Amino acid sequence: MSRLVVVSNRTADPRKPAAGGLAVAVKESLQQTGGVWFGWSGRLAEDAGSEAAHTAGTHVQPVGNVTLATLDLSREDYETYYLGYANDVLWPVFHYRLDLANFDTRFAAGYRRVNQLFAQKLLPLLKPDDLIWVHDYHLIPLAAELRALGVGNRIGFFLHIPMPPPLIMAAIPEHEWLMRSLFAYDLAGFQSQADVTHFSHYAEAEAHAEVPSPERLRAFNRTLRVGAYPIGIDVDEFVRLAHAKEGLDMFGWMREEYARRQLLLGVDRLDYSKGLPQRLYAFRELLARYPETRNSATLIQIASPSREDVGAYDELRRQMDSLCGAINGDYGELDWMPVRYIHRNVARRRLPGLYRASRVALVTPLRDGMNLVAKEFIAAQDPADPGMLVLSRFAGAAEQLKEALMVNPYDTQGTAQAIQRALTMPLEERISRHEALLSRIRKLDVHWWCSTFLQALKHVEQDMPL
Template identity: 70%
Template sequence: MSRLVVVSNRVSDPRKSAGAGGLAVALGEALSANGGLWFGWSGTIVEGGTPGEGEMHTHHSGNVTLTTVDLCREDHDSYYLGYSNGVLWPVFHYRLDLADFDAGYIGGYRRVNQLMARKLMPLLKPDDIIWVHDYHLIPMAAELRAMGCKNRIGFFLHIPLPPPLILAAVPQHEWLIRSLFAYDLIGFQAQSDVEHFSSYVGKEVGAEALDKHQFRAFGRKVQAQAFPIGIDVDEFAALTHAKEGRDMYERMKKEFSRRRLLLGVERLDYSKGLPQRVRSFRELLKNYPENIRSATLIQIASPSREALDTYAGLRQELESLCGAINGDYGELDWMPVRYIHRNVSRKRLPGLYRVADVALVTPLRDGMNLVAKEFIAAQDPADPGVLVLSRFAGAAEQLKEALLVNPYDVHGTAESIQLALQMPLIERQRRHQQLLERIRSQDVHWWRKTYLDALAACDPE
């Protein structure tokens, strides 16, 4: 059986994934099932190091080999902060106004991808299947091909792909998309992303559509398809009943026995729609005063990319909004908003999900959003909570029984929250059952197998 080689910006030990994000957990699942090599940046920044160079480290975790490369400060700042998160992240989330189109960043981005390919190439075996992940490493296959790599190479984009006119705002956007044609299979989270890719390559580079999933351009054929990522439903449900999850549930159930709990959990990021969500909650209290002293919003916004000015400004805005609501509506024995700016252990989150009456998953744009699926998995089927989900999350294509909202419409979102709080038990049970069946049928194991089967079936060129 061919060895699986996963390449991603960061590498996580599959045995220590309790606090990891959705991508790390999903990749850990894939490698633990198949065995293989996980390759990426070590997370170490070497001050004064030489650009384009980095020390390599290797250790083993069960049947998985973990190999990482250090980056110097100049490479890190141009590749990671500059191009990946200062250009690609905002543009791919439709925020051209926040992109920093500094032409110098792309040189560092290309240099780090060349470095990673150069370090990886000697580690590869002829029959390895290579699976590259996310926007940090779009040119990885092109760099490997230039070094003579003939292996099957797949790519999975975990964030959205924007429409052609937005994508075209990226300097050297044609080079970026040309790099994707070095892969055999491109995986996207949602069908809308596939449509955006198809439209771009047809209009901008004149690609030939061989069928609805296959395109030829630049002398190569590539397959593009949606593979919505899932979670391990049974594993997450087990965490709900494990000690830490159960303790969290009991403690929160007791503390908020007289309240209705609304819950938001995500990184502090402008793509998540946090200010709009808090304004919707304020609108709820204003328009439906029966929720005053009754409903509490717990908003967890874990730290993220705090070195970037945009994120510092977002934190100040969110803290100001939460403080204003608590000042205007709060009582000595009730605060409308509990805002938490720190990480919460993944082992404790299921208990928090389970106690919530309503989950607010309302990003302005998101590739998938696994919080929505985790909330469903953690619910008590006899008395489930209600998922309020942005129509602009990739998960909305699958989770149609959620209450779908436009997060830009503060009034409309408040109306949907009120509907969720008033939803009869029988309807909550019906919606939850259908949602649970969907996330079980398309879980992380389905995602891994479906993608890797499709990659193995590709005809290498």
Template identity: 70%
Template structure:
């Protein structure tokens, strides 16, 4: 069996799958093949005054039979590659927010420089028959840099965030270079069929790519396969987490404190892509237009801190605090606060209990690659008395989770109507919807995702 080499911006110990995220997705395949996981160390080092950004040291350590390889970055490279281009250009553009992108040419230079550095540091660690799996928007050009120094291994790429339509992609300066870099891969994985369609339209319009059938496109003297592989969760692991002490304590505490209320739940990073202000405005409409929910429904909104030094995020935090205060001031009673807004990270071990205690989950991003909170909410429910998922049609998960109540988060009145429907949904309908949703997240769980992607990559013919 060929060794798996996983590459991502950050590296995690694959033995600590309880942390969730990419560690869960990759741990099984890495352990099976005695794999290598390569990425940034998390250290951004200051360079000497007047110096130029230098190459960081390579650190190797063992995590069982998996090798972890990490590279330090200079502060200048980190700020240009990570803060500047990855999160100041690609993140907002890929989430359809051109107005928030900062197209500073120095950011692109740093982005290219770090990807070249990663290629130089990774190449000597590779074996001839390795299969390389590169993850996310931070590392789009890495395969082309590896090819340039002679790497002929099979290389796949998975984009965890959405890919926008061609005209939005074309707004990125030097977008042609960025998209051309994708043709250095053998397999491109996207979260949804919509993302694949956007890629197909872009490369045919902008690169005159020739469709070759079977999800393949040829341009720049190379053929690449592009396909949807919706990422999932480890359903059994999350259910087991729900049986843990912390989850049980959280469930019992929430049930006791809100015995007279119906809980609505939002769990997000504080990010402009998550549609948080629109969600609060929809909740306001619910209380204004369906007054029977006053003193009855409580929204618990957890918004974990994220990139608070960035102006757009600081503005969002202020808006959320103002909206929460306004709703509580207008509708609150001495014994009832409509919105419980929590600007802190909640321990993952407590999340299943929080989900299970909630009647409705509001997962209403303006744009999201997938959104695993929606799937975790389904896994956490009591099958005898399940809650209802209200899901944005603009989340990648909406392609799979069709039995959720799908909403347009920009339409706050219609979203309020969907919340009202969820709060008053009969038990029989809740049973039926939850059963179908649980079947779907089990059929395409995180192990299916990893297995199907790697199978497709191993079967893909290079160039």
């Protein structure tokens, strides 16, 4: 059986409980086949010069039948590759925010340099029959760098964030090189069919790609297989968390503390892609338009710290502080605060209880690759009295979760109406919608995602010229 080699910007210790969908799937797959998990250690080399990181060795740690391999970055590489190109260019552009992108040429150079470094450090760890799975926007050119070093293994790529339409993608000065790099892979996976369509249209328009079939694109003397592989969650594991002590304690405390309230819940990273100000505008519209929700509906908004080294997030934090204060000042009572805003992390093991105690979940990003909060909320519900999911049509999850109440987060009045409908929806309809949603996330869970992608990669036909 071929080993699996997973490459991602950051790694996680396979011995510890996995927090996210990627970590859950990678941990399980690596333990089944044995293999390597390779990525940045999260540490910076003591010497601020880039040469220090380039000459530093790889930290290799055996963990059972898995080898955890990490490398340090220099301060310069961290600032250009990670803060610069990955998070100041690719993240905003792929989320349709050209106004926030910073196309500094130093960032592109650092991004190429670190991907070359990853390839050079990974090469000695590879075996001829290894299956290589590269993850996310930080490492788009990695396969091209590995091919340049003579690696002929099957290499797959999965993009966890959205793929933008062709004209938005073309705004990146290096877009041709970036997209050409994807054709060094054998298989490219995306979160949704819309993302596959965007990439295919880009390849046809900009690279004059041939389309031998809906799942294959040919350009640059290479054939690339593409497909939608929407990531899921471990539903059974999340249900277990809901029934564990901390989940039950959180549920009981929330029900007691908010016995007279209808809880609305948002759980997000503090990120401009999540539509947090728009969500607060819609909640304020709910209170203004539907007086019966006053002194009743309470929005608990958790916004975990995220990329605080990136300037755009400072403004977002100030905006959130201002909006929450204004809503509470305009509508709050001595015994009722409309918005409870929490700017810190909440332990994952407590989240299921919080989900279960909430009547409505607001998952309303302006653009999102998938959004697993929507699936976690569904898994945590009491099937006999489930809460309702209000979901942005611009989340990748919208392609699967058709029974949620779909909204356009830019439409403040429409979102407020959907929230009111969720709050007043009859029990029978809530149960019917929840049954359909739960069935789908069980069928298309994180294990399905991982096995489906890897099976496709194992059987893809290779043609090596570039």
